[in-house]
Amino acid sequence: MKVSGRENNKPQGKQQGEFESVHRDLMIGFGNWEFDPIEIKNPFPNNEGSVHLWQGDDDRLVSVELQRYIVGKLPWIHYHELPGAGHFFQYKDGMSEAMLKAMLAGGK
Template sequence: MSLVLPWVGKLFGTALSTYLTGLVGAALLAPVVNFWWPDLPANLTAEAYSQWKLHDQWALRVAHYTPWLTYWWNTQRWFPIISVISGSPDILSKQDKELVTKFMDNKENYVEQVRQQGEYESLHRDINIGFGKWEYTPLDLQNPFPNNEGSVHLWQGDEDIMVPVTLQRYIAQNLPWVHYHELSGSGHLFPHADGVSETIIKLLLGVK
């Protein structure tokens, strides 16, 4: 068995402990990085945060400091809402813009799948969890496979606009048990590129 997981909240540790028996590995695909994690260098987080559009910076501040306002903030019509929800192309890399055309052919089914838990749970609550106040950071995590009975892989595109590659690199460098894979020229949607998903699964299962 293998799992594809985020860093988000306690899900990573909980999922691994739940499915550890028979688990051969776990993959994290461009997991969200919280700019307020205290273990991350301030200069790196400040630089990465400044690269976001100003209205997106404000939306993240709302999610972090006043999460009860997140839904209102991203549904009002007076000023721009967070780009992830509005669907702004500004957060898409060159590769992302090429890959997103795959979804346009079947947009209704794709949107329905992404929002199957409802708009609030699938979008607004996800933002609150990802950028809220955490009880721990990924750097607190311990190797779930201390006897090398499995492996954890972290995949990241180096042109991902939504998830800063500099912060992901730092996390990977400080978790030596994580196998880090940085994809050159790739954005946030790299799993949808031809052959990438197959490569990820084969690596997890040890299939050549």
């Protein structure tokens, strides 16, 4: 599966700059969510959809241990841990195609 136009849209992903992107990630990561993520219920109890979570094990902004803990508490999440990947792994060549393939085609 090939995502068309990816290169044409790549600049928009960082349009506000990497600093602003990291700043927003930190606001979400360390801000008040007003709910406990562990209390989230499976939005697809009849398997009509799925929730996926990708995490680079070398991410210095989002703790891999935290993500492992959350997935341990919410086993209905499909967890994809990426060895050696950091916070911006989604910009790596082929990553968006792999993510779409996992979500839409069950990894086939």
